[in-house]
Amino acid sequence: MSERKRVTIPIRVEPGTDLPAAERSAVLEAVKTNRGLEGSLLPILHAIQDRIGWIPPRMVPLIAHELNLSRAEVHGVLTFYHYFRQHQPGRHVIYLCRAEACQAVGATNLEAHAKRALGTEFHGTSGDGRYTLEPVYCLGNCASGPSLMIDRELHGRVTPERFDELITATGS
């Protein structure tokens, strides 16, 4: 009988140990702050995105482990909500309204202009990495459209010319 070779199979007890440190701490901090809440998954995902701007899918196992949920459950929630972003955004995010009240005052033109000016479709980022363009279905600024929000700043009656001014005025 020949001697059997011993092989060590690495068992990863805790998921997420291979995450970059910043991402790992973003998850752990968000979980720590919100764990006591009823139905804490959405607040936790918000906290992560607020901190690092997106929610890398590689975080899913760690979030699931921390909340005692299956990966499928976390993946399901992450992918259901339009606001949660699974790709790293540009330095600023432009949320452009394409709902009816803005359509009535030229949002469709503005959309075409924005895509041309930034050189990207919706969900994409301009070549210089400054702007990610996202569609939004109503910002509640419906009497003063077309509307858009750059990061958290709302702008009304945005013409294509005004759009150009705004993206020039916003810092790098």
Next chain:
Amino acid sequence: MSVIVYIPREATALSLGAHAVARAVTEEVSRRQESVQIVRTGSRGLFWLEPLIEVQTSEGRMAYGPVQAADVPGLFAAGFLGAGQHRLRLGLAESIPYLKNQERLTCGRLGVIDPLSLDDYRAHGGYHGLKAALPMEPAAIVRAVTDSGLRGRGGAEFPTGIKWKTVHDAPGTQKYIVCNADEGDSGTFSDRLLMEGDPFCLIEGMTIAGLAVGATRGYIYLRCEYPHAHDTMTQAIATAYAQGYLGTDLLGSGRAFGLELRLGAGAYICGEETSLLESLEGRRGQIRFKPPLPALKGLFGCPTVVNNVISFASVPIILQRGAQYYRDYGMGRSRGTLPIQLAGNIARGGLVERAFGVTLRELLYDYGGGTRSGRPIRAVQVGGPLGAYWPQSKFDTPLDYEAFAQAGGMLGHGGIVVFDDTVDMAAQARYAMEFCAIESCGKCTPCRIGSTRGVEIIDRLIAGDRAAMQQALLRDLCDTMFNGSLCALGGLTPYPVLSALDYFSEDFSKPAVLQAAMR
């Protein structure tokens, strides 16, 4: 004594430059070494005049608008602090006809008070409703709300008192109050205006609901597209806790009510109450089968009141002034007032709170002043993205839940989106299906698949590809969606689609023009 200047901090005013105006006023004040107190308010909802700033005088608040930062030095030179004449001077704010001719029961404090000042809120009638409710039997509070005739202002139009009674009567030690602040309908902003301009009113209404049904815990589910409302509500809730208006001992009564604000994440469907509850519980916002009703098995399986922001905000005045006072406004079975929102291509857009019974035509022309573009109004969409598109011939319909239903539409949350004669109604119909496809939760087939098939059929229809057949197919599909969908998203998407087809059929048979428009 210092002069008080009011400058809004509400999102629309900010989107039109209110912060820059406030900065300019501050600079001018310090340059001129004037003694001025600047109060940041919500908006009165006269959006074509925003940023609308006001200065306190002995006769009332003198309004100036729309003011840009560059106008500020000129205003001061014209003696603005003493209500001096200037081309932007509008007269006393309360006497502006658009505002004067309203019946502001629910929205009376908007733009008037400092939304974050509990003292200001109390000085303007705030918390009288709660004080009236505290000594009452829970069943008596429910009866007052029932007697007022208040129906759900979110769009479902269900009698609020009956919903509350169901929760009141339901057994259970843990019950919840949930506020649906996921105001996703395009053309609506009254919830946002209220939360930004009078947040304590919502807190008070929810607290009264808690007392009425025996719930000690409440949630506000707010859409993440409203960061300004989020900031204001967060601060107001903290203040209410600090001053004993929330917590374990409401105003020393020994009664408890706690409130927490939660953010949605950009899913329109979460405005549907069962999806909202799923989302609050931390899951995908997929709708639930009904029954059981949320009133019996709602949040975490407990009896739950789910009402819209405006529904809750209408409760304090009902308790303060009595059910009869509220009920005396309105027509038919639509009692009280509705905060109507004039939006889209409208010259004087904004908030008009009127008793039910006012006609669309009065709203569109007397208040709204026709289109912003100056062209004729061709179509209006009332009730959000699931509301019907109506032509001129329907403009004499009174705002009344039953009258609207009878005319083949719905009042919904009271948003009116105006389109001029450049609108392409086939593109609007296509968009309605596209929106349904983007926002469908995916639970039921008519909505999930039907919406995508709908876009395809409309594309073929406007391309002139066997048009008669496509029309028949589209109507059949709409019938399936209407009758077979689990909730209003799939179920009502046929409204905008079929109304566009019925009233504006000419737009569906101009293939070359339409294809160009859609590219």
